[in-house]
Every structure is written in C-alpha cells, then in structure tokens.
Amino acid sequence: MDIGRVVGSIWATKKDDNMNGQKLLVLKMLLERGKEKPELVVAADIIGAGVGDLVLVVRGGAARYAVHNPNCPIDAAIVGIVDSIEVEDND
Template sequence: MEIARVIGNVWATKKDQKLNGLKLLVLKVLVDKEREKEGLIVASDIVGAGVGDLVLISKGGSARRAVGNIDAPIDAAVIGIVDSIEVFEDE
C-alpha cells in the first residue's frame, strides 16, 4: 500500500466496459509526509474520496480484488481515506 493525495477526477465516455460504474481519481503518491513523487496515477475509488483527501492505495491484483472484479483493467484502487499520519523518527 501507498499513501497518495487526490488532486482530480477522470471522466471517460469511451472506455473498457469493465470500467463502467467505477469512479476514477487522479493522484499524487507521497514520498514522505510532506513531499509527493513526480507524475500522476489514476486509481479506481471504492471509498468515496474527494479532491484534497489523503488516501491509501493498493496496486495490481490487490486493486482488482478490492473493486470486486479481477478482470477489471485497473492498476490502482483507493481503498481507504487517511484521517491522520503519525511518524516517529529517531533523532
């Protein structure tokens, strides 16, 4: 799993039928609590996340199982909304 920030939505009128009914979000994956990786990913949302939310994402086969369709052509799924992050670092 990884943590990401929702920065937008994706709408596609023409798409694989197995994507019908899935909400698609644009995400920036976090490197650490303050910084994001370069690039964007698109993930299917099964928890009702919105723009600005920090979310947990699962990738690959786990993502397909999470949406309940192992044949869905997705690489990532939003599987949780993060309430807070607590990181303890040695000084």
C-alpha cells in the first residue's frame, strides 16, 4: 500500500452506474517524509476520511475488495486512516 494525503474532492455527474454513491477523494501520494508527488490521484473511500487526513491507499484489483463491490470499476481505494508512522531510519 502507499501513503497519501487527502487534498480535496471531485465531482462527476456522468459516470459508470456502479460508481453511483461512491465517495471519491482527491489525494497526493507521499514521495518521502515531508514531500508529496505532484500528481492528483482519485480514490474511493468507505472509511470516512476527510481533507488533511493521512491515508493508506490500495491500488489495482484490491481496490474493488475495499469497496466490497467486485464489479465497481475502480483502481484505487482508501483502506485506512493513518494514526501514526514510526520509522527507524539511520541513513
């Protein structure tokens, strides 16, 4: 899984029927501690994350299991809200 930060929301009225009711959040993924990649990633959320939260993001086929709907055409989902990260890094 990757670590991202919720930075906003996205709206799409015309969309796949299986995506109706899906809450979609806009994320920036962590590049390293204190830095983020510039790309905006859109992930489905059923955990209840909000703007500013640090979140665990799953990509690929596993995202469909995260929303408990194997027919939902998504490839990224939030699977946890990060409470804390403890990294022992001595480089």
